[in-house]
Amino acid sequence: MKIDLAFTPFELDKKDLQEKTVVVIDTLRATSTMIVAFENGCSAFIPVSTIEEARRLAEEKKRPDLLLGGERGAMPVEGFHLGNSPRNYLPQKVRGKTVVMTTTNGTRALVSARRAAEVFIGAFLNLSALGQRLKETKRDILIACSGEKGLFCLEDTVCGGAIVDYLEKSGLPLLRSDSAMSAKILYEYFEGDIYGMLVASEWGQYLESIGLGKDVRICAQIDSSRLVPVYREGKIFLDR
Amino acid sequence: MKIDLAFTPFELDKKDLQEKTVVVIDTLRATSTMIVAFENGCSAFIPVSTIEEARRLAEEKKRPDLLLGGERGAMPVEGFHLGNSPRNYLPQKVRGKTVVMTTTNGTRALVSARRAAEVFIGAFLNLSALGQRLKETKRDILIACSGEKGLFCLEDTVCGGAIVDYLEKSGLPLLRSDSAMSAKILYEYFEGDIYGMLVASEWGQYLESIGLGKDVRICAQIDSSRLVPVYREGKIFLDR
Numbered sequence: 224m225k226i227d228l229a230f231t232p233f234e235l236d237k238k239d240l241q242e243k244t245v246v247v248i249d250t251l252r253a254t255s256t257m258i259v260a261f262e263n264g265c266s267a268f269i270p271v272s273t274i275e276e277a278r279r280l281a282e283e284k285k286r287p288d289l290l291l292g293g294e295r296g297a298m299p300v301e302g303f304h305l306g307n308s309p310r311n312y313l314p315q316k317v318r319g320k321t322v323v324m325t326t327t328n329g330t331r332a333l334v335s336a337r338r339a340a341e342v343f344i345g346a347f348l349n350l351s352a353l354g355q356r357l358k359e360t361k362r363d364i365l366i367a368c369s370g371e372k373g374l375f376c377l378e379d380t381v382c383g384g385a386i387v388d389y390l391e392k393s394g395l396p397l398l399r400s401d402s403a404m405s406a407k408i409l410y411e412y413f414e415g416d417i418y419g420m421l422v423a424s425e426w427g428q429y430l431e432s433i434g435l436g437k438d439v440r441i442c443a444q445i446d447s448s449r450l451v452p453v454y455r456e457g458k459i460f461l462d463r
Numbered sequence: 464m465k466i467d468l469a470f471t472p473f474e475l476d477k478k479d480l481q482e483k484t485v486v487v488i489d490t491l492r493a494t495s496t497m498i499v500a501f502e503n504g505c506s507a508f509i510p511v512s513t514i515e516e517a518r519r520l521a522e523e524k525k526r527p528d529l530l531l532g533g534e535r536g537a538m539p540v541e542g543f544h545l546g547n548s549p550r551n552y553l554p555q556k557v558r559g560k561t562v563v564m565t566t567t568n569g570t571r572a573l574v575s576a577r578r579a580a581e582v583f584i585g586a587f588l589n590l591s592a593l594g595q596r597l598k599e600t601k602r603d604i605l606i607a608c609s610g611e612k613g614l615f616c617l618e619d620t621v622c623g624g625a626i627v628d629y630l631e632k633s634g635l636p637l638l639r640s641d642s643a644m645s646a647k648i649l650y651e652y653f654e655g656d657i658y659g660m661l662v663a664s665e666w667g668q669y670l671e672s673i674g675l676g677k678d679v680r681i682c683a684q685i686d687s688s689r690l691v692p693v694y695r696e697g698k699i700f701l702d703r
Contacts, residue, residue: 230470230615231473231474233471233473233474234471234473234613234614234615237612237613237614238614371641372477373474373477374474374477374478374642375470375474375641375642375645376641377641377642377644377645380645400665401611401615401616401617401664401665402614402615402617404617405615405617405620405645405649408648408649408652409645409648409649412648412652424641425640425641
């Protein structure tokens with residue numbers, strides 16, 4: 224089985240996804256936030272690329288169970304019900320709700336990943352559960368990092384490396400690409416202090432600087448969830 | 464001083480280069496081949512994007528000192544005087560000559576790097592000389608990896624990490640981006656066996672498989688040259 228990793232959505236676009244299982248990662252914060260939301264009873268996410276698209280969709284559907292969520296430059300969007308902080312997605316707010324979500328980086332990778340046979344949502348929060356689910360797949364695996372404004376970011380890569388590491392340790396015979404091997408090496412380097420890595424990363428530093436350090440701590444909680452959301456037919460939800 | 468690294472020409476295009484010193488790396492093989500050619504008395508390279516452009520330029524100039532060099536998919540181009548193997552660029556062939564050069568990956572990064580204040584050519588072959596030259600610059604540094612067909616490749620990243628390592632060890636106070644830090648970590652991992660890393664890389668394996676393993680060995684000769692070619696006004700040459 225082959226395992227590959229795309230550092231950015233641009234690289235993802237250049238790869239053949241049709242027969243692949245793709246894992247989309249946006250550790251700080253979109254995919255971590257989604258996992259927290261599902262833990263709190265959220266029904267689904269509908270990822271869209273733009274703020275306008277999110278507003279239009281909510282307007283069209285006029286469903287009382289529909290909420291608008293997301294960010295631009297880590298800041299909440301005017302008129303949206305929810306930002307992109309895991310601390311926003313409390314049970315009383317999201318239970319039974321569907322969130323139309325738009326974020327700077329995570330959404331872009333998700334939209335690109337739609338071409339794949341199967342798409343999972345990954346973060347440090349659901350690492351082992353995700354690894355177990357991936358062990359069931361018979362397809363080649365591609366880890367899709369969201370990156371930061373289309374460029375490499377450390378935290379998604381290290382999280383991707385953690386997935387490679389999990390699968391290798393579980394005895395799965397893997398043929399690693401240069402990028403998957405590199406991510407694994409970076410994971411091994413930071414393995415002992417994932418929170419420290421997140422804080423030291425460029426985006427982690429930015430989040431700290433605008434007072435969102437608590438979110439970084441939440442995103443570092445390895446294996447706090449057993450949930451593995453899937454992205455299918457335009458929706459992110461739990462299929463088990 | 465800031466130090467940043469672009470894994471691919473696409474990432475390079477998204478970065479502000481105007482006030483920066485850029486190092487272009489295409490370890491396997493374009494920048495290594497250039498350094499060998501300069502050691503053998505070559506006068507200059509003129510990098511161009513396409514085979515047609517190379518032919519047209521040679522036709523226009525009709526200079527007897529002009530040679531055509533390069534590759535597509537690691538194979539020589541029909542009618543060209545030289546391929547992209549360092550073993551092609553022998554003194555009797557290249558002394559006093561200017562080579563119009565087009566390669567799949569290296570040329571693309573060079574063309575993108577033109578916007579920078581200053582551009583150097585780097586490889587394992589001139590690592591220390593390059594590091595010394597970079598210590599003189601007062602500008603922020605950006606290492607531009609050529610990658611492989613627009614995607615990440617291990618060997619350029621590890622070579623970039625070696626440059627970061629050299630500059631840090633020389634005591635230069637550096638502010639590293641996520642990518643520069645990651646490249647340094649990857650370099651530290653492979654430091655003891657650069658040749659082994661080149662052979663294990665995807666592109667290195669491909670070169671081996673088509674009988675070009677000898678080239679890989681040449682490209683692993685760390686510090687075999689003291690030359691640091693510059694890329695200025697469309698030409699690569701030695702300014703010292």
